[in-house]
Amino acid sequence: MMEIPINVDVMEIVSSFTRHKQHGAFMLNGNNAFTNIALHQPAMSPIPCLTPSPYKTHRNISSDSSLCLTLLDPSPVLSLSSLQMEGEGSVASNKLINDGNQEAEVRKGPWTMEEDLILINYISNHGEGVWNNLARSAGLNRTGKSCRLRWLNYLRPDVRRGNITQQEQLLIMDLHSRWGNRWSKIARQLPGRTDNEIKNYWRTRIQKRAKQSEPMDFRSNVEACPGSSHDDGVNDQLSHPAEEQSIVGGGGGGGIQLPQFPCAEFTEHIWTLEDLWLMQSAADDYYMI
DNA sequence: AATAGTCCCAACCGCCGGAGT
């Protein structure tokens, strides 16, 4: 693996990024493919990273437009064979399955940065869907289900990170009172939030509080929340996926306006550091409410 | 600083329904 120290202008090239526990990783949108680049030197005057920040550990990236990056894999399209899988055999458990004459390893457990990059790279070029084929074609030793879950819950560019806001909490409780544990249905009303996230939030926070018999008088607040009518007719409308409009941040109709991330197609939108700054300030403004 | 307890969430599992054959 060749390491080429380079200096790059982040303002020009950063289209999106993920971060890993040990080092930042920028995905550069050059030649319609991502290149694996690791940030070796977190520089001075850090700014908080906003989104998408798939990895739990919160790190800072520098506002310096010029960072010292090291090119880890100069090839435009990543292939699994060219990568050293991080923590292979230690963190993730592997299972042997019989695939015809040849045995293939199906990786399980936490996704590595390299796998993420491969998945993002593949979807950015070929689109999503037919997940089993996708997993095979991309060279990922993962099940289609695993790839789908990783993409939908974590890697999609429009996945929102950060705490559930009070408005969102009220909406979740309201919708749950109507629909029960229909997490995916509820999630469709909260742009950028995943069913998994809402489900976790419900179980760890709301359910816990309910068990502690903490009175939760949210109905009156919910009533005042635009788009959260308890009218059954509205429920019916919301039940049709094609007609489902997001209650939070949805288009038109005076719903709560959340900051919108530039979440269009990977291939069509280049995220710049300016985008991140704008998102950051928009989010700050919103969460100050 | 070390340890124990708790919290949180990413990712798995099993089930179900729809589409295709």
Place this chain on the structure above:
DNA sequence: CACTCCGGCGGTTGGGACTAT
């Protein structure tokens, strides 16, 4: 009709992160 494959969903849990002592 029966079977297989796939996508989607809700429930569960292992383990890292965090907090209290």
